[in-house]
Amino acid sequence: MTKVVYNTLKLSEYRPLFHNLRVLIVGAGAVGTHLMEKFAKMGLSPDAIDFDFFTLENAAKHGCLVRTPDDAGRNKAECTSDRVQPLLDDGCSSNGIDGDLCKLGPEAFSDYDYVVAAVDNFDAKVLLNELIRRLPEKRRPNIIMDGTHDEMAQSVILDNTEFCIRCLIDESWMKDSSIRTSCTGPQIRQTGGVNEIVRTSNLASSMAAHLSAEQLRASVVGDDGVMNCRLTYTAYPHLELSSSRPMRKRNCPGCAIHPPAQIEWLHGSVMEVTLKDAMEQISAFLGTTDFEISVHRLNYRKVVHAGFIVDDVCRSCGKTIHVMRHEGRVFPHDLLCEECAGAGKQPRPASEFTHCDPLHAFSYDCEEPVRSMTLYDLGYPLGAHIEVIQRNGALDFLDTGKIKRTVFAFDEDHLRMHEVRKL
């Protein structure tokens, strides 16, 4: 691959400041593609994550980094990452991850200096906020959140000291929080009970990306007053660029989220370490095998998924099936037996069946097939905080004096973010 050789004499003097910075762009769509290009050319190391695929319809909004029609059908993150490779400075890298936020844990963000939320729905923003807030402050990246509406573009940069992402979201918007509000999807949002089509343009998307890039640049260079500010661009006929300082929302559920008091480190990554190996490491640390590992708790789209399904019943014929997946990664079509799936039958409502109890914790006496699975396959996200409970003879959680909880994380998870291609 032929790489671009930049003439540094013609570029900004502060450019070397960017060379050691890593940025994660969550959502490689209309704004994200413009950001990838800008960050690569600024001399940063940008990674991106997105579960979606480019379609020809997206061509009117995404950046020219994406080739039309060649890239139609490609994963957005993977594609943009590939396209910026020739633009990267020496020593910089870019990785595109085909995956979604549900498969990332707090520590996945700890190797980034900035994380940009270029996503189009509030559920993803709320989940991102929770993940970032669970990260201890010293490893917490700065956040940039941007968006567009009509020809208006906006970008906010925050360090989580004065307010959080959730503070910027009106709780009434959470009623339809999963609706995608730009780019693809229904493109409809409710305002005062009335459905309105959300229209944006490539100009607005590129302007949002520009504002985000400018906020990042200014904060790296060290300009005072950049952090915790919102920039808003308004197009003609009221052409304006304004700056404001958002405030903390009263009783904000996002601000109520805090990191664990103490995190202990295990060696490896959830992608490779099996439950058996993890238990041995934890056992060596705690000096006992009398503990249990809580199943990962995923709080997404107003539902908490906290069980690991070993067996369940086919949602069509009711026959027992072997599932071996975390609740949060199971969809109705996954719960069909081979015969029903082969016959193209549709799953019926879950309420029509009695279900087997999922596992809520893994212990030393788990069955071997479970013990030999990797933690990632057991439902723990990359960069997970893993809660281990020692009961110390307690009958139950009422014996609070005996119960001891320890939170563990893996020391290589954050590095996997620059390598893994699919989650």
Place this chain on the structure above:
Amino acid sequence: MSYSTNYTDEYGHTREVSITKEDSAEALKNDYLEIIRKYDPRYVTIRRVQAKPGEAMHLSVTVRAPSHYLSSKEDSSPKACASMTADIICYPGYPLKSVSAAYASDHYLASPNVFRSGRACIDTWIPFTSSLTTVVDKLVRDMIHDPGVTRYDSMANSGMENWHRDGVAAGRFPTIQPKLLYAPEMTALPPRRTAVKPPVTPPPLPGRNH
């Protein structure tokens, strides 16, 4: 570690609520003390048993009163018994996370609201409305076949509907008066204390005839 869920208030407004693990343990303790106080131990025994991994609390609830059970998935002939026991499991995150309740699969309650696997069908879990106390109350009254708690509109075992309705019509159900399950009412006010000082009669007011 905190737990969160969405809570819809009586006006239909939904908002996210979070509780800490300490809040969860406190709620568990309060509700446990409440059910221990609420029932008459002559009829209802509630026992904490060793919680398994992933469980926050495991209770064994026994009602000593005439009841009926089924002994297998295929069984459709209720058999009489003198007591019935159910297991109730609370999970970390209670009361935001629902509890589960089940009978032994070879000795489960003959009821339209108990699945053939032995699992008890409890109503949809609504945070801050549903609790351990509401679930235990439903179960213990179910065990005496009290029609006051039977949901015929959401049946887990429809084969028991006619049997249950016939029992109610014949006056056999509930098998004992539901009020016997509950502990006698506690005295609402403490006994009156004797006055320390004798009452003093005020002097007659001037200018008045007494």
